[in-house]
Amino acid sequence: xxxxxxxxxxxxxxxxxxxxxxxxxxxxxxxxxxxxxxxxxxxxxxxxxxxxxxxxxxxxxxxxxxxxxxxxxxxxxxxxxxxxxxxxxxxxxxxxxxxxxxxxxxxxxxxxxxxxxxxxxxxxxxxxxxxxxxxxxxxxxxxxxxxxxxxxxxxxxxxxxxxxxxxxxxxxxxxxxxxxxxxxxxxxxxxxxxxxxxxxxxxxxxxxxxxxxxxxxxxxxxxxxxxxxxxxxxxxxxxxxxxxxxxxxxxxxxxxxxxxxxxxxxxxxxxxxxxxxxxxxxxxxxxxxxxxxxxxxxxxxxxxxxxxxxxxxxxxxxxxxxxxxxxxxxxxx
Numbered sequence: 001x002x003x004x005x006x007x008x009x010x011x012x013x014x015x016x017x018x019x020x021x022x023x024x025x026x027x028x029x030x031x032x033x034x035x036x037x038x039x040x041x042x043x044x045x046x047x048x049x050x051x052x053x054x055x056x057x058x059x060x061x062x063x064x065x066x067x068x069x070x071x072x073x074x075x076x077x078x079x080x081x082x083x084x085x086x087x088x089x090x091x092x093x094x095x096x097x098x099x100x101x102x103x104x105x106x107x108x109x110x111x112x113x114x115x116x117x118x119x120x121x122x123x124x125x126x127x128x129x130x131x132x133x134x135x136x137x138x139x140x141x142x143x144x145x146x147x148x149x150x151x152x153x154x155x156x157x158x159x160x161x162x163x164x165x166x167x168x169x170x171x172x173x174x175x176x177x178x179x180x181x182x183x184x185x186x187x188x189x190x191x192x193x194x195x196x197x198x199x200x201x202x203x204x205x206x207x208x209x210x211x212x213x214x215x216x217x218x219x220x221x222x223x224x225x226x227x228x229x230x231x232x233x234x235x236x237x238x239x240x241x242x243x244x245x246x247x248x249x250x251x252x253x254x255x256x257x258x259x260x261x262x263x264x265x266x267x268x269x270x271x272x273x274x275x276x277x278x279x280x281x282x283x284x285x286x287x288x289x290x291x292x293x294x295x296x297x298x299x300x301x302x303x304x305x306x307x308x309x310x311x312x313x314x315x316x317x318x319x320x321x322x323x324x325x326x327x328x329x330x331x332x333x
Contacts, residue, residue, distance in 0.1 A: 038245055040069045040252060041089045043080035046278045047179075048198055049095030049118045049126060049233045049291050054273040056259030065251040071277070077233075078103075078153050084238050085111060091237040091252075094118040094293065098234045098307075099155035099314050102324050113331035114236045115253050116260065117307070118291040119229030122216030125289040126232065127159070128201045129213040131193045132186050140167035140214055140221075146192035149177040149185050155232070158319055159218055160195035166221040180279070186210050199280050199288035206287060222313060223306055231307045233291070237331065253295075253333035260293045296330040304330075 040062075044050045053071065056062055062069040072089055074080045077097035081104040083089035092101065094116060105112045120126035129148075131137045137146075143164060150160035157176060164172045174195075177185055182194040183204045193213060194200070204210025214220075218230040235256065242249045263270045267290055274280040280288055294303065307326045314320045 037066065037068055038090075038241075038248060040067060040091070040241070040248065041072055042069060042091050042093050043072045043074050043083045043089040043096065044093035044277070045075075045077050045080055045095050045097075046073055047095045048274055048278060048280060048288050050093040050277065051270060051274060051290065052116070052256060052259035052263050052293055053093035053235065054259075054277045055262050055270050056256055058273045059259070059262065061255040061258045062252070065255045067248060067251055067255065069252070073277075076153055077155065084236075087240075089238075090241040092235060094235045094291075095233045096235070097153060097155040098231055098310065099158070099319070100153060101234055101236060102311055102314065102320065102329075103154065105329060106321055106324055110239050112236045112329060113239050113242055114234045114329050115296050115331045115333055116235040116256065117231040117294050117296075118233040118235075119231050119294055119303075120216065120291045121219035121228060121230060122226040124292040125201075125215045126198050126291050127195070127218050127230070128198070128215040129163075129193050129195055129217060130182065130186065130201050130204055130210045131213045133204075133209055133211050135192070137193065137213055140164070140169055140217070143167075143169035143172050143193050143213075145171040146173070147190075148172045148174050149182055149191040149194040149196075150174050151179045151182075151196060152176045154319055156195065158314060158317055159222065162313060162317075163195065163217045163221045167217075183207070183210055199284055202284060202288045206284065218310075223309055228306050229292070229294070229303055231294075231303070231310060242331070250333050253331075257295055260295065263290070263293060295332075297332040299330065 077100040080092050080096045081100045085104050085108055101112050150156050160174050179196055182196045182200050185191040187209050201212045216226050219228040220226040237249055271285045304327055311324050311326055315323045
C-alpha cells in the first residue's frame, strides 16, 4: 500500500471514530432504543367508552412508559377487529364490541388477549332504546311491530333483536343504521325507535327531539339483572404482539390502567379528553354518561359468569360457530 493510500485509510478510520464519538455524545444509544421500540397501533371506535385510552394518550402515560402508541380510528368495532386480524393493528381500545372481538378469535384462535372491559348497566349507561320525545310509547313492549333502527354490526343487531323479543316487542322490524343518524331517523319518521349507544340519547334529550325509552337494556333483558355488568366492550392486545414484545405489553397495560384510574377518580376532568377522538364536545361533554371500567385482574367469578352468558347468547343464536370460553381470553398482564 502506498503512503498516499495509508494516509487515505487513516483519515477514514479517524473520521469514522470521530463520527461514532459524536453520535455517542449526541444520544446514539437513545436512537438505537427508539429504533428497537415498536410502534403500538391501537384501533378504536370513536365513542365515549374509549375514554381511558384517550386519557392515556393525552396525559402522556404511554410516553412516560417509553412507548410509542398510535391510535387508529375506525368506523365500527368490526373494522377494528379486522385490522387486528390483518396485522394492521396491535390491539383494541375500550368500546370495541366484545362480540366482534370474539368473532375474530373464533376465526383465528389465540389472537386476542382481553385485559380490560367497559361494563355497563342501568347505572353506568351505554346501551338504550330511544323514541321521539312526544311519542306514545311508554314501555319496550309498545314497540311491537314497529320499525326499529339499530347500530351497525352483528353485535348490535343481535342484541337489539334479543331485547325486543325478551321485552315482548314481537314483530318489530330491525334495520341497520349508523349510530350518528339515529336521532335524525326518528325526527324524520324513518324509524319509530332506535337501539343505540350513548351519547345518542343525551344528544336527543339536549336538543329536545328524542327521549330514552329504557336504558341498560342488555343487563336487564339479556343478562337478567338491570345492575348486572354487561362487558360489551373490551380493550385487548394481540397475542402476537404480547409474545414478541412481552415487556412492552406489560408497560402498555400498566399505562392504560393509569388512564382507567384517572377516569375512575377524576371523571369530570377526564371528560375533556373525548374531544378530538369522538364527536362529543361542548356541553355534551359534561352530560354524556360514562361506562365503568374493569381490568382483567379485577374480575370476580360473577363477572366472568356474566361475560360468559353474553358470549353464550351469540352461540345460541348461531352467530358463533362454536362456544367460546371467556376466561382463557383474559390477560392480566
